[in-house]
Amino acid sequence: MDTKRIPLHHIHESLGAKMVPFAGFMMPVRYSSDIEEHMTVRKGVGVFDVSHMGEFVIRGPRALDLIQKVTTNDASKLQDGQAQYSCLPNEDGGIIDDLLVYRIKADEYLLVVNASNIEKDWDWISKYNSMGAEMKNISDDTCLFAVQGPKAAAVVQKLTQANLSSIPYYHFTIGALAGVDNVIISNTGYTGAGGFELYIPLNHAEQVWHKLFEAGKEEGIKPIGLGARDTLRLEKGFCLYGNDIDDTTSPLEAGLGWITKFTKDFVNRAGLERQKREGVKRKLVGFVMVDRGIPRHDYEILDASDNTIGKVTSGTQSPVLGVGIGLGYVTIEHAAPDTEIYIKVRERKLRAKVTKLPFV
Secondary structure, eight states, X not given: OOOEEOTTHHHHHHTTOEEEEETTEEEEEESSOHHHHHHHHHHSOEEEEOTTSEEEEEESTTHHHHHHHHOSSOGGGOOTTEEEEEEEEOTTSOEEEEEEEEEEETTEEEEEEOGGGHHHXXXXXXXXXXXXXXXXXXXXXXXXXXXXXXXXXXXXXXXXXXOGGGSOTTBEEEEEETTEXXXXXXXXXXXXXXXXXXXXEGGGHHHHHHHHHHHTGGGTOEEOOHHHHHHHHHHTTOOOBTTTBOTXXXXXXXXXXXXXXXXXXXXTHHHHHHHHHHOOSEEEEEEEESSSOOOOTTOEEEOTTSOEEEEEEEEEEOTTTOSEEEEEEEEGGGXXXXXXXXXXXTTEEEEEEEEOSOOO
């Protein structure tokens, strides 16, 4: 399969970004250094071009019925202008994808899915569309910029008449921004640093990108790559599909019971309900390194007697904390906060401690 290019590929190259293949697209992994970009977002404002993400519009009188069937969260609770984190369960207890559900109006929703899963998700949702809901894949016509950090709102506010301070977390408005109509301005993001995600029609993306950087000059706005996106989300304990959750991990094991609502019928509800009754045998936990070392994806997690009790799904050196942090599945007996565990780093057994999330 050919690696696709996001629409503003040429701009990222001109900014000196290191481009790498990720989820089927060439993506900017960094422009300067991961730590510098990480701290820009934690303390100021940065922009991620995440136009590789997928967007589906679901419309019609039974659009909600379809969404309720394929997602675990209860989308009937959404009001117009509200978004919800959810996941698509498979029939075996695993997760097809995690996603955002936006209610535009009672009979129109936007689903935002991971880039690597666009085709898989589309086929999966289509399979359950016995309700005749109208489905439209607008991924190729939509660009997505995540403007993140404590100064993000001030920058975005310069470009729109919409009152951003009146948009609560996980809510959005649709309006003009940087001279472009019909932009979804969403108080969401994957960094835990605050900010807005902007869904922009493809033909206006370049214009909005340049205007964002003009507007953010005095705030020190910078473009940010996937490297810092990963360390930022990990400090907040956010799951990354393909690392921390996948087709073999259940939402209950992954700590996503809060988005699994048994008040409605959905794919594999009975299986997940049974798992909830019987209890999970392993659980996704956060851990902090006690010994010096950086945990990485797939490293083994051991107990004091050298038994393998799990594996690391995500790990890094936290730029804010200055220590190694990670997520991993461990047997339920080792999942309580403050439990001592060991990470096998290149044949060395390093001490770590299970901790409550978020890390930062």
